[in-house]
Amino acid sequence: MDVPLYLRPRVDPPLASLLTDRPFLHSLVDALGSPLNVLLPEAVAENAARFRAVYRRHHLTGRAYFAHKANRSSALLRRLAAEDPATVGVDVASTEELRHALGCGFTGDRIMATGPKDAAFLWLAARVGATVNLDSPGELERLSGLVRAHGLGRVAVLVRLSGFEHATGHGGAGTRLLSRRSRFGTPVRDSEALLSALERNADAVEFVGAAYHMDTTGVEEKARALEQCVLFMDECRARGLAPRALDIGGGFGVGYVAEAEEWERWTTALTEAVLGVRPPLTWRGHGYGLRNEGGTVRGAAALYPAYRPTAGPGYLDELLSLPAPVLGRPPATLLLEHLHDLYIEPGRSLVDQCGLSLARVLDVRPADMDAGQYLVRLAMNAGDMSLEEHGVLVDPVLLPRGEAASGDGEPVGVYLTGNLCLEGDLLTRRLVFLPRLPRAGDLLAFANTAGYAMDFHAHHAQRQPVARTVAVERRDDSWRWCPDEDYWPITPLGGAIG
Amino acid sequence: MRYDSITEAIGNTPLVRIDPAVHGLRNIDLYAKLEMLNPFGSVKDRPAWHMARPHLEAAADGDGTVVELSSGNTAKALALLAGMHGARFKSVTNRMRVPEIKELLLLLGAEIEELPGRSECLDPTDTDDPLTHFHRALSDPGSTYLHTDQYFNPRNVEAHAEGTGPEIVKDLDGRVPDWFVACVGTAGSSTGVARVLREHDPRVRVLGLVAHKSDFIPGIRTIDEVHQVGLFDPATYDTIESVTSDEAIDGMITLIRRCGMLSGPTGGAAYQGAVRQLRYADAELDGTGQRRTAVFIVCDRAESYLSYVRQRRPQLLGRTGRGHSASAVTNAEARAEARVIDVDDARRWSAEGDPRPLVVDLRSPHAYAALHIEGSVNIVDEVFEDLLRGGLPFSKRTPVLLACPVGEKSLRYAAVLSRMGHPDVRSLAGGIVAWRDAGAPLVRE
Numbered sequence: 001m002d003v004p005l006y007l008r009p010r011v012d013p014p015l016a017s018l019l020t021d022r023p024f025l026h027s028l029v030d031a032l033g034s035p036l037n038v039l040l041p042e043a044v045a046e047n048a049a050r051f052r053a054v055y056r057r058h059h060l061t062g063r064a065y066f067a068h069k070a071n072r073s074s075a076l077l078r079r080l081a082a083e084d085p086a087t088v089g090v091d092v093a094s095t096e097e098l099r100h101a102l103g104c105g106f107t108g109d110r111i112m113a114t115g116p117k118d119a120a121f122l123w124l125a126a127r128v129g130a131t132v133n134l135d136s137p138g139e140l141e142r143l144s145g146l147v148r149a150h151g152l153g154r155v156a157v158l159v160r161l162s163g164f165e166h167a168t169g170h171g172g173a174g175t176r177l178l179s180r181r182s183r184f185g186t187p188v189r190d191s192e193a194l195l196s197a198l199e200r201n202a203d204a205v206e207f208v209g210a211a212y213h214m215d216t217t218g219v220e221e222k223a224r225a226l227e228q229c230v231l232f233m234d235e236c237r238a239r240g241l242a243p244r245a246l247d248i249g250g251g252f253g254v255g256y257v258a259e260a261e262e263w264e265r266w267t268t269a270l271t272e273a274v275l276g277v278r279p280p281l282t283w284r285g286h287g288y289g290l291r292n293e294g295g296t297v298r299g300a301a302a303l304y305p306a307y308r309p310t311a312g313p314g315y316l317d318e319l320l321s322l323p324a325p326v327l328g329r330p331p332a333t334l335l336l337e338h339l340h341d342l343y344i345e346p347g348r349s350l351v352d353q354c355g356l357s358l359a360r361v362l363d364v365r366p367a368d369m370d371a372g373q374y375l376v377r378l379a380m381n382a383g384d385m386s387l388e389e390h391g392v393l394v395d396p397v398l399l400p401r402g403e404a405a406s407g408d409g410e411p412v413g414v415y416l417t418g419n420l421c422l423e424g425d426l427l428t429r430r431l432v433f434l435p436r437l438p439r440a441g442d443l444l445a446f447a448n449t450a451g452y453a454m455d456f457h458a459h460h461a462q463r464q465p466v467a468r469t470v471a472v473e474r475r476d477d478s479w480r481w482c483p484d485e486d487y488w489p490i491t492p493l494g495g496a497i498g
Numbered sequence: 499m500r501y502d503s504i505t506e507a508i509g510n511t512p513l514v515r516i517d518p519a520v521h522g523l524r525n526i527d528l529y530a531k532l533e534m535l536n537p538f539g540s541v542k543d544r545p546a547w548h549m550a551r552p553h554l555e556a557a558a559d560g561d562g563t564v565v566e567l568s569s570g571n572t573a574k575a576l577a578l579l580a581g582m583h584g585a586r587f588k589s590v591t592n593r594m595r596v597p598e599i600k601e602l603l604l605l606l607g608a609e610i611e612e613l614p615g616r617s618e619c620l621d622p623t624d625t626d627d628p629l630t631h632f633h634r635a636l637s638d639p640g641s642t643y644l645h646t647d648q649y650f651n652p653r654n655v656e657a658h659a660e661g662t663g664p665e666i667v668k669d670l671d672g673r674v675p676d677w678f679v680a681c682v683g684t685a686g687s688s689t690g691v692a693r694v695l696r697e698h699d700p701r702v703r704v705l706g707l708v709a710h711k712s713d714f715i716p717g718i719r720t721i722d723e724v725h726q727v728g729l730f731d732p733a734t735y736d737t738i739e740s741v742t743s744d745e746a747i748d749g750m751i752t753l754i755r756r757c758g759m760l761s762g763p764t765g766g767a768a769y770q771g772a773v774r775q776l777r778y779a780d781a782e783l784d785g786t787g788q789r790r791t792a793v794f795i796v797c798d799r800a801e802s803y804l805s806y807v808r809q810r811r812p813q814l815l816g817r818t819g820r821g822h823s824a825s826a827v828t829n830a831e832a833r834a835e836a837r838v839i840d841v842d843d844a845r846r847w848s849a850e851g852d853p854r855p856l857v858v859d860l861r862s863p864h865a866y867a868a869l870h871i872e873g874s875v876n877i878v879d880e881v882f883e884d885l886l887r888g889g890l891p892f893s894k895r896t897p898v899l900l901a902c903p904v905g906e907k908s909l910r911y912a913a914v915l916s917r918m919g920h921p922d923v924r925s926l927a928g929g930i931v932a933w934r935d936a937g938a939p940l941v942r943e
Contacts, residue, residue, distance in 0.1 A: 059904040175612065176612070177611075179614045216618060218615020220615075221615055231864075237869065238942065260712055272725075296726060296727065305616060327862060334862070334865070337862055337865030338864075338868055339865075339903075
């Protein structure tokens with residue numbers, strides 16, 4: 001066997017200290033079953049504070065809206081609801097998410113309704129005074145119709161823009177920054193129709209500002225979009241409207257892998273495996289989107305950039321500091337000078353380090369004796385823990401059952417398979433290296449799954465148990481827990497003191 | 499030397515010996531092949547002309563557009579060559595990471611398309627990637643695109659096999675160097691030169707240099723990226739080593755300051771990588787009385803990489819301050835020395851003051867145009883900073899009210915103006931934001 005290709009997870013306190021408490025985590029799974037999701041509500045508040053610090057550094061005001069779809073937990077939402085209303089809100093994309101947010105303590109004015117919306121969703125959002133992030137002039141007309149028909153108050157709206165690369169007039173001559181086409185939002189070139197619709201429906205809606213959300217890790221594209229929105233809002237002001245907030249979406253990213261070197265070694269090895277100059281390091285030679293054409297690698301690796309030197313608040317800081325392409329001033333300066341509030345929607349990065357998913361090892365058997373590889377079957381399936389589905393490659397942490405078992409044994413390469421009777425139910429298509437061979441009864445902990453990876457794809461196929469979720473908190477020397485639905489941010493876990 | 503066209507000046511670049519006192523090798527003569535002295539400034543002039551020539555001569559009506567995936571020197575050469583032949587040039591790239599090069603390309607009349615960043619949320623159904631669009635557009639039967647395809651075009655290698663390689667042999671009096679060192683970008687120069695040298699003498703050792711994986715050196719690919727290059731064949735190289743941007747800049751500085759060679763970072767990387775590698779061989783030669791020869795390529799010139807250097811080694815471009823500057827004022831000094839005025843008092847002062855203060859808005863003209871305090875003048879902070887270097891820009895008899903977004907920058911400038919002897923300058927507390935929040939009027943004219 002080669003040197004083991006680890007991709008060990010980045011774990012900061014308090015998640016790191018939770019992972020060292022093996023008896024506690026084993027007792028949770030013994031009592032509540034596998035799979036099990038564990039959340040740290042205090043960590044989400046810490047993250048919100050980190051984003052606030054970036055705002056402060058740039059003298060900006062405005063809210064971070066948590067993207068509810070990243071995690072359906074009540075504990076996280078309730079903990080965020082307890083934060084300063086002026087700085088933390090929630091972004092909901094369905095009627096049920098809206099009801100949940102209200103039930104967790106968010107008042108309507110802290111809620112933003114986004115995504116595809118039906119009439120009930122629009123009506124409830126309007127009824128409770130939420131801000132509606134409009135996808136198109138058509139949606140604006142439907143909303144205005146509801147407001148008039150049901151005698152509701154004026155609804156605060158943001159307009160979601162897209163297609164910034166086609167914007168004309170201000171772009172530097174000869175340069176076109178391409179972007180992936182989005183199916184959401186109104187193309188900037190069609191903004192005239194949007195503006196006249198806003199003016200026409202001014203009795204029903206109050207125009208608060210513009211929004212964009214881009215599927216890219218490219219800071220330059222976002223800086224360009226931000227600047228185009230500032231220019232758009234100036235145009236709105238010239239027409240007598242009074243926008244005051246710019247929503248720049250999320251996509252600030254999370255660093256999953258701790259060491260750059262491990263990430264680099266693994267991705268290089270993938271290229272070499274695709275070229276056939278080293279043995280495959282994936283199930284059936286899967287190339288994650290790379291292919292070998294006559295000795296040259298083609299295609300793009302469909303992988304989340306799992307090691308990231310800057311992510312989350314750091315990424316926001318970088319974006320706000322980058323000179324904008326037309327006006328030359330950094331986005332933070334543009335926002336400040338034009339007197340705009342900044343709204344952000346960090347989903348994944350707001351719940352960075354906020355949770356983990358636990359699975360019990362059911363069975364271990366050889367996969368390839370010559371190569372020393374094993375299949376490790378878990379009481380969990382690819383729907384319960386979908387890091388792989390999101391292209392995130394990161395190792396689980398092995399939590400042996402026995403006391404003495406942690407140190408002994410040799411590193412071993414395993415494929416993690418799920419509990420469904422499907423060839424495709426692999427938790428990793430990648431050969432995962434563990435410090436020793438697991439045994440039935442051990443636990444594997446997948447760190448940092450709170451953003452999209454914990455229950456985003458969970459389902460009842462084949463009637464396997466869906467994970468329960470608990471909230472945990474460190475008090476004195478021990479961890480306390482309660483079911484996610486029983487968590488409230490007003491009393492310490494495990495009962496009130498005084 | 500008299501030519502009819504600038505293209506005739508491509509090639510025949512000098513081979514210059516590096517002073518042993520600089521590199522410290524006792525038994526090896528190290529030569530630099532100064533490709534930066536090609537007419538468009540780089541080693542890419544050769545393949546660009548060799549690849550584009552058939553296209554440009556075939557499309558003599560000047561209707562076509564030459565396209566290439568390039569963010570640097572190939573684009574530069576192709577843009578000039580296309581321009582000479584009445585054609586257009588379009589570069590498609592993963593990002594122009596060096597701003598000067600982007601601006602230079604725009605000056606040359608190039609059109610630039612930058613590809614989007616990586617997807618943040620994986621979408622397995624994504625078929626919309628711009629590279630696919632690019633190739634689709636090229637294969638369109640009605641397309642007038644002339645694709646030079648530098649990463650796969652054998653003429654890229656040929657240009658060096660017919661030019662660069664034979665020139666090195668000729669300048670070494672028909673001998674082949676013992677080592678040839680080249681950075682790997684398209685692999686064109688290393689492959690072409692290596693082929694010719696091996697034909698003369700198979701004992702030549704070829705060192706290919708790639709960029710350290712997490713690092714960025716313009717013009718060099720990382721070890722993973724070279725595998726995406728059609729011209730790259732690992733068998734070309736006896737050794738492949740990686741270099742860091744730090745080493746590249748070290749090498750560049752040595753070549754510039756000690757050898758008089760105005761090399762860019764790629765040449766610096768080649769020099770530094772060569773010396774690092776040759777040091778061992780040199781030690782083994784001690785006492786044997788043998789001499790060896792090595793050649794490396796200086797790909798291009800330094801001027802286009804100033805911002806690259808500024809970002810990574812700002813001290814090399816350190817400027818000493820002159821005159822008054824707001825950045826020289828600490829926060830504590832600004833708080834101690836500047837006068838502030840709150841919104842209510844400022845409103846009264848600007849309406850009833852005798853004389854009334856000059857209100858200076860330090861924001862960008864664009865923000866000023868959108869909304870500002872009536873009667874204020876706009877001097878954007880960067881310009882104001884320059885003005886102050888020259889002296890006090892206002893009469894001491896004119897009171898001044900400085901305003902910026904939140905009252906932080908204006909505080910510094912108020913402190914500087916006070917230091918310069920202005921008797922009555924005040925900073926608007928809380929800035930334009932506080933002014934707006936207090937409900938004071940802002941106008942758009």
